[in-house]
Amino acid sequence: MHQLNLATLIVGTGGIGERHLRCFQATGRASVSFCEANPERRKVIAERYGVKSYSDLTAALAAEKFNAAVICTPAPSHPALATQCLVAGLSVLVEKPLSSSRDGLATLRQTLAAASGVLRVAYVYRSIPVIREARELVQSGEFGRVHQVTVEAGQNFPLFRPDFQRIYYARRESGGGAIQDYLTHMVHGVEWFVGPVVELACLAAHQVLPGVEVEDTANLICRHRDGTLSSFAINQFQAPNEVTLSFHAPKGSVRVELHRQRLGVMRTGAAEWQWREVPHGERDTMFVSQANSLIDAATGQPDHLCTLEEAAQTLEVNLGALASSESKQFVRIPA
Numbered sequence: 001m002h003q004l005n006l007a008t009l010i011v012g013t014g015g016i017g018e019r020h021l022r023c024f025q026a027t028g029r030a031s032v033s034f035c036e037a038n039p040e041r042r043k044v045i046a047e048r049y050g051v052k053s054y055s056d057l058t059a060a061l062a063a064e065k066f067n068a069a070v071i072c073t074p075a076p077s078h079p080a081l082a083t084q085c086l087v088a089g090l091s092v093l094v095e096k097p098l099s100s101s102r103d104g105l106a107t108l109r110q111t112l113a114a115a116s117g118v119l120r121v122a123y124v125y126r127s128i129p130v131i132r133e134a135r136e137l138v139q140s141g142e143f144g145r146v147h148q149v150t151v152e153a154g155q156n157f158p159l160f161r162p163d164f165q166r167i168y169y170a171r172r173e174s175g176g177g178a179i180q181d182y183l184t185h186m187v188h189g190v191e192w193f194v195g196p197v198v199e200l201a202c203l204a205a206h207q208v209l210p211g212v213e214v215e216d217t218a219n220l221i222c223r224h225r226d227g228t229l230s231s232f233a234i235n236q237f238q239a240p241n242e243v244t245l246s247f248h249a250p251k252g253s254v255r256v257e258l259h260r261q262r263l264g265v266m267r268t269g270a271a272e273w274q275w276r277e278v279p280h281g282e283r284d285t286m287f288v289s290q291a292n293s294l295i296d297a298a299t300g301q302p303d304h305l306c307t308l309e310e311a312a313q314t315l316e317v318n319l320g321a322l323a324s325s326e327s328k329q330f331v332r333i334p335a
Contacts, residue, residue: 008030008069009066009069010084011081012035012072013036016095020070020093023288027291027295029292033253034046034051035054039055061085067298068090070095074174076099076174079099079104079107082094083249084117087111090117091118091251091298093122095121096184096314097311098308100174107310114210120303120308123185123314124290125185126290126306128307129280130226130263134247134254134256139280143251144250145249145254146194146248146249148229149246150241151186152233153244154238154239155214155236158235164212165212169181169214171213178235179215180235180322181323183218183321186245188306192221194247196228199223200321200329201220201221205325217236218235219236245258251268261279313333319334
């Protein structure tokens with residue numbers, strides 16, 4: 001039986017932290033508090049959602065007993081904060097990416113191995129129905145093994161995140177730029193379908209976005225452990241907000257048009273795609289699903305979320321893509 005009213009602490013209430021707060025509330029299975037260093041922001045969020053607030057994680061853990069925490073601070077702080085929460089006996093959901101470096105990961109692994117709680121990483125594509133159904137179809141073997149994956153994605157970032165110049169996005173070391181902020185979603189999704197990347201090459205550049213120097217455009221090519229080849233073309237300035245993932249196998253192809261919330265199949269020899277709507281509603285819906293899955297994991301139930309080792313693998317791809325874009329060389333991903 002599910003544990004209800006899981007005492008959950010949101011650590012950091014920028015845009016994504018506030019979304020997690022309201023989505024954990026929306027599950028009806030969690031009582032939510034938060035910590036926020038900025039006193040003005042802390043006051044606004046506490047009044048908006050009617051929840052307890054703390055100035056920092058240490059103060060929160062000293063004042064109240066929590067079952068779970070959601071880490072929504074800049075990427076470099078994720079391992080240390082997650083480790084602190086695990087030591088305190090909490091289950092943890094860490095925002096993506098897992099970090100912007102390997103610092104602290106060995107300690108985090110050791111702590112998790114001895115912890116009573118679980119740790120998951122918030123690659124939210126795993127909570128989108130059309131993505132989950134496409135994965136089941138690809139992995140069913142109906143079309144044979146996938147040999148090639150192509151991903152095209154983009155959005156007008158100034159429209160969706162007008163504060164991008166002032167937040168973590170503006171600096172690569174804090175987890176910013178198109179590779180760590182945006183491409184990582186697609187890379188992790190494809191690894192979830194066909195397995196880990198073992199080799200890659202990446203070209204990335206700052207092309208359009210004003211007021212920042214980090215890359216807003218990236219083209220990545222990868223080889224996966226099973227031999228599948230994948231390619232990703234992404235940017236954060238184009239007019240349409242679109243994500244298309246295509247999986248090609250000898251007996252047919254599977255395509256996800258995330259922006260249209262639909263799944264397509266074309267069998268070898270067919271003349272047209274066969275489309276099926278797989279709606280996921282408005283954006284918060286997938287985050288509520290993710291919150292429910294973290295609560296499941298924290299209470300010993302099966303869940304569909306990303307594990308520490310899966311996120312560490314995608315972190316290696318992020319770091320490899322950044323290194324390749326600087327060196328203009330192929331990069332091998334450590335096993």
